[in-house]
Amino acid sequence: MTHRVERKKKGLSYWLAESVLTLLAMFGVLCVAAVVAALLFDVRIMVFKTGSMSPDIPAGSVALVRMxxxxxxxxxxxxxxxxEGQLPITHRVISNEPDPENPVGRIIEMKGDANDTPDIAPYKVEEVGKLFWSAPGLGKVVTTLSDPRIMLLITLLAGLIVGWAFWPRKTTPDGRGSDELLTK
Known part of the structure; x- marks a missing residue:
């Protein structure tokens, strides 16, 4: 008595679907790791709307800052x-002095690289975000992905993909899943 083991041939659509699911899973892991890192290291994302830091950081750049x-x-x-109540300012530090009114505070003067003069007034602060990475041109992507309608669409698509991935598959007459080994 011979037993023959047959594998069901998997078509292009199967491999394409598996590849897409694998890429999406890797992207999901990357997103979770980024959120954890942001929380642990107090990292924030910035989108440059003006060109005050050009040419190094042009308008439309994305940057990461650590507090x-x-x-x-x-x-x-x-x-x-x-x-408080205003947009943050990202410029280059030109002076940093102790604040005589606040033992943990500093008075920082800043100037944009593309600006001829320093900012109008110095800033009294206890902490700042230090830029450690930037990428030109990614601001449009981040801004688009931050739109609540786009976030809803991404969430719905992710739900559909997960539902599709776990949707029950056809079974063979003996009750096994069609992706399992078949013996005769």
């Missing part, structure tokens, strides 16, 4: 200052 104590911001560092 540090203001006293650690060195002259020449590109830092982000968060202002």
């Amino acid at each position: 540090i104590p203001a006293e650690d911001a060195a002259i020449g560092d590109v830092t982000t200052v968060y202002r």
Whole structure:
């Protein structure tokens, strides 16, 4: 009595679907790792809307900043200052002095690389975001992906893909899944 083992041939659509699911799974792991890293290391993403830091960081660039104590911001560092009720400012530090009114505070003067003069007034801060990475042109992508309608669409598509991936498959007459080995 001979037993023959047959594998069901898998077509192009099967391999394409498996490849897409693998890529999406890797992207999901990357996203989770990025969120964990952002929380652990206090990293924030910035989109440059103006060209005040050109040519190094043109308008439309994306940058990552890590929050540090203001006293650690060195002259020449590109830092982000968060202002209550206003948009943050990201420019180069030109001076960093102790704040006589606040023992942990600093008075930081900044200037955009493309600007002729320093910012109008110095900033009184306790912490700043220090830029450690930037990429020109990614701002449009980040802005588009941040749109709530796009986020909803991505969520719905992800749900459909997950539903499709786990949807019950056809079974053979003996009750096995069609992707399993068949013996005769």
